[in-house]
Amino acid sequence: MKSHTLSVLVSNRPGVLARVASLFSRRGFNIESLTVGPTLDPDISRMTVVVQVESALALEQIVKQLAKLIEVFKIIELDSSSVDREMMLIKVHAPEQHRSAIIDVVRLFRAHAVDVGSDSMTVEVTGSVDKLRALVELLLPYGIIETATSGHVALIRGARSITDKKRPALVKRS
Amino acid sequence: MEANDNPVMTGAQALIASLEHAGVEVIFGVPGGAILPVYDPLYDSKIRHILVRHEQGAGHAAEGYAQTSGKVGVCMATSGPGATNLVTAIADAFLDSVPIVAITGQVASTSIGTDAFQEADIRGITFPITKHNFLVTRAEDIPTAVKEAFHIASTGRPGPVLVDVTKDAMLGTAPFVWPKQIELPGYKPTTHPHVRQIKEAAKVIEDADRPVLYIGGGVIKAKAAAELAELVEATGIPVVQTLMAQGAFPSSHPLNLGMPGMHGTVAAVGALQRADLLIAIGTRFDDRVTGKLASFAPNAKVIHADVDPAEIGKNRFVDVPIVGDAKPVLADLAKAVSPEKMRDLSGWIHYLEGLKSRYPVGWEADTQGKLSPQQVIKRLGEIVGPDAIYITGVGQHQMWATHFLPHERAGRWASSGGAGTMGFCVPACMGAKVANPDSVVWGIDGDGCFQMTNQEITTCSLNDIPIKIAIMNNNVLGMVRQWQTLFYDQRYSATNLFTDRLPDFPKLAEAMGAHAIRVTKPEEIDAAINEAMSINDRPVVIEFQVMKDAMVWPMVAAGTSNDEIKIARDLAPQWNEEEWV
Numbered sequence: 001m002k003s004h005t006l007s008v009l010v011s012n013r014p015g016v017l018a019r020v021a022s023l024f025s026r027r028g029f030n031i032e033s034l035t036v037g038p039t040l041d042p043d044i045s046r047m048t049v050v051v052q053v054e055s056a057l058a059l060e061q062i063v064k065q066l067a068k069l070i071e072v073f074k075i076i077e078l079d080s081s082s083v084d085r086e087m088m089l090i091k092v093h094a095p096e097q098h099r100s101a102i103i104d105v106v107r108l109f110r111a112h113a114v115d116v117g118s119d120s121m122t123v124e125v126t127g128s129v130d131k132l133r134a135l136v137e138l139l140l141p142y143g144i145i146e147t148a149t150s151g152h153v154a155l156i157r158g159a160r161s162i163t164d165k166k167r168p169a170l171v172k173r174s
Numbered sequence: 175m176e177a178n179d180n181p182v183m184t185g186a187q188a189l190i191a192s193l194e195h196a197g198v199e200v201i202f203g204v205p206g207g208a209i210l211p212v213y214d215p216l217y218d219s220k221i222r223h224i225l226v227r228h229e230q231g232a233g234h235a236a237e238g239y240a241q242t243s244g245k246v247g248v249c250m251a252t253s254g255p256g257a258t259n260l261v262t263a264i265a266d267a268f269l270d271s272v273p274i275v276a277i278t279g280q281v282a283s284t285s286i287g288t289d290a291f292q293e294a295d296i297r298g299i300t301f302p303i304t305k306h307n308f309l310v311t312r313a314e315d316i317p318t319a320v321k322e323a324f325h326i327a328s329t330g331r332p333g334p335v336l337v338d339v340t341k342d343a344m345l346g347t348a349p350f351v352w353p354k355q356i357e358l359p360g361y362k363p364t365t366h367p368h369v370r371q372i373k374e375a376a377k378v379i380e381d382a383d384r385p386v387l388y389i390g391g392g393v394i395k396a397k398a399a400a401e402l403a404e405l406v407e408a409t410g411i412p413v414v415q416t417l418m419a420q421g422a423f424p425s426s427h428p429l430n431l432g433m434p435g436m437h438g439t440v441a442a443v444g445a446l447q448r449a450d451l452l453i454a455i456g457t458r459f460d461d462r463v464t465g466k467l468a469s470f471a472p473n474a475k476v477i478h479a480d481v482d483p484a485e486i487g488k489n490r491f492v493d494v495p496i497v498g499d500a501k502p503v504l505a506d507l508a509k510a511v512s513p514e515k516m517r518d519l520s521g522w523i524h525y526l527e528g529l530k531s532r533y534p535v536g537w538e539a540d541t542q543g544k545l546s547p548q549q550v551i552k553r554l555g556e557i558v559g560p561d562a563i564y565i566t567g568v569g570q571h572q573m574w575a576t577h578f579l580p581h582e583r584a585g586r587w588a589s590s591g592g593a594g595t596m597g598f599c600v601p602a603c604m605g606a607k608v609a610n611p612d613s614v615v616w617g618i619d620g621d622g623c624f625q626m627t628n629q630e631i632t633t634c635s636l637n638d639i640p641i642k643i644a645i646m647n648n649n650v651l652g653m654v655r656q657w658q659t660l661f662y663d664q665r666y667s668a669t670n671l672f673t674d675r676l677p678d679f680p681k682l683a684e685a686m687g688a689h690a691i692r693v694t695k696p697e698e699i700d701a702a703i704n705e706a707m708s709i710n711d712r713p714v715v716i717e718f719q720v721m722k723d724a725m726v727w728p729m730v731a732a733g734t735s736n737d738e739i740k741i742a743r744d745l746a747p748q749w750n751e752e753e754w755v
């Protein structure tokens with residue numbers, strides 16, 4: 001199984017997410033992560049979908065089936081050179097005696113403490129999946145209470161964009 | 175009505191006006207609370223409404239209408255159970271790419287999500303079985319949704335579109351504007367094939383020793399029978415056509431090898447398995463055709479043309495993909511292939527002719543003092559002829575109807591292929607007859623299938639829709655029983671319908687206003703069919719009492735290779751491959 005990141009422009013209408021989710025479920029596609037949010041154009045949302053597939057053919061099927069949805073406008077695959085981030089909130093046990101050690105770790109990861117209580121601390125960290133995992137490893141011994149993860153958001157590196165004419169969509173819609 | 179004088183209308187009026195603008199002639203439906211506002215302006219409309227007895231019938235009628243007219247069929251239902259009764263027909267239309275528009279009423283937008291009376295999330299329910307669907311909550315959005323629905327249903331790869339309209343949208347008012355244009359930036363089907371792909375395909379065809387045209391329902395949908403005939407005439411390549419494609423190429427033509435697949439002919443299955451090139455047009459490598467995929471057409475290169483790019487490469491690796499509508503694809507191929515550059519196909523054709531003549535689709539004679547169902551269907555086709563429209567239910571009789579009826583013209587055949595929906599026949603006949611009042615419409619149905627939707631005979635009687643139904647009454651769910659005979663040690667669990675006792679089909683038919691005939695002896699067959707042909711003022715139902723042990727042959731058992739095809743129990747054909755040298 002290999003992971004691939006798709007960036008998908010969709011219509012910003014009610015029900016689009018349900019339709020996409022229904023498609024993935026019905027066709028038996030494996031989603032690792034799916035995020036959706038507005039773009040600068042109020043009519044268009046952007047989905048970032050990380051899928052796991054066995055073969056290039058399976059990825060092609062996912063892209064083609066997605067492209068058939070009337071409310072899907074454009075699909076591109078983001079390669080490994082793209083900027084790909086997840087955000088994670090980690091609530092960790094942080095009694096007095098461990099607090100400064102935890103803060104040192106957090107600094108090392110350019111993460112922030114966004115909420116501090118008498119016995120706990122919530123850390124916000126952004127980065128690649130590997131970075132997030134590494135931070136979790138280091139905080140584990142202190143006792144992680146809970147975590148929340150955003151799912152992937154990703155963009156092409158450099159000046160190009162998904163709407164770039166020079167960058168053909170994965171499925172041509174002439 | 176001009177688009178610029180924009181009269182203020184209720185959403186319900188706008189819906190009817192929109193359907194009129196879309197060219198709708200007939201709606202099959204049942205009213206109810208949530209759709210009631212729409213039925214009021216419908217009362218004054220020139221659109222004909224046919225009040226069916228079950229919404230599933232409305233859906234299949236819309237399909238029968240669409241498949242025999244090339245136009246979009248329309249069905250209508252109220253919210254909740256009305257809408258869910260449409261689901262089977264919508265799923266059927268989805269799997270067979272039939273262009274229908276389903277209009278459903280929905281509870282008021284303010285009540286959505288409250289489990290209000292007769293609320294069902296029909297849009298959510300039909301996400302996976304529609305090409306697209308809409309939930310319209312404002313009167314002013316109705317015309318655009320209707321126009322888009324008809325456009326989406328009928329273009330590209332056709333399919334069902336559902337428009338769910340809330341009651342407050344029907345009751346609200348807005349100036350009526352029939353949109354001049356619609357904007358669907360996410361929907362631009364590629365219909366014209368790429369020149370480079372056509373050239374590449376032509377080269378591959380010219381280099382093939384054993385090519386076969388594998389033709390699917392897309393050729394019918396694209397109205398491309400003439401282009402197909404032209405390509406076959408120019409190249410001499412033999413044709414197999416799927417259940418959905420019957421009529422695309424005349425069944426009487428010497429190069430027509432018949433239907434491929436689970437109950438395909440030896441010639442069609444044998445040709446695919448031995449081909450070095452499949453030219454697949456408007457077809458989708460369905461498992462009922464391919465059998466075990468890994469051993470399907472093992473030596474063949476594949477040219478696959480389809481208007482839906484997602485079908486290309488879905489099941490089978492494709493050497494030359496062509497995205498496009500079957501009509502321009504076939505026309506362009508006929509121009510691009512140079513017959514003089516082609517290989518000599520005579521050995522291949524000779525071989526296939528041998529298979530065809532050695533293994534015609536036959537049957538065992540009647541052994542139970544009952545009629546032979548195959549003989550009845552064959553006789554019916556001979557007497558009625560190729561100009562009639564033939565429609566089937568699902569089961570053994572469907573396979574025999576495919577093999578034994580004359581399929582000479584496109585658009586004269588409808589059958590539930592992808593979904594295999596029992597109950598399709600009677601209502602689909604109704605829709606076909608409404609679309610083609612001057613054609614004879616014959617349904618070939620099973621005693622099981624008929625009992626699922628026969629109430630539409632009443633609808634036909636009351637609405638002057640004189641269809642003709644031949645029930646092949648074998649007293650059992652024949653196709654299922656055949657599997658029990660072959661694979662379950664003749665343990666006939668739940669396949670006896672006891673239709674030798676009940677219902678009395680002629681009485682039932684008569685009670686619904688039809689002329690009814692019962693046939694029990696071979697010598698009565700012709701007279702009964704002729705009698706049915708002479709009656710045109712009401713539906714006719716003939717019950718043919720046929721034997722229950724008749725089996726559909728050939729057969730490729732589910733999940734096995736096409737190479738395992740049997741022409742009778744434990745009897746494999748002789749392939750004589752040395753003959754094609």
Ligand SMILES: Cc1ncc(C[n+]2csc(CCOP(=O)(O)OP(=O)(O)O)c2C)c(N)n1
Nearest residue numbers: 569570571594596620621622623651652653
């Ligand atoms: C709605 C539905 N339910 C069940 C089936 C499974 N099934 C396929 S063929 C068949 C038997 C059909 O019996 P009948 O109408 O008598 O036709 P025959 O096979 O005897 O010609 C059944 C039950 C189906 N295809 N559709």
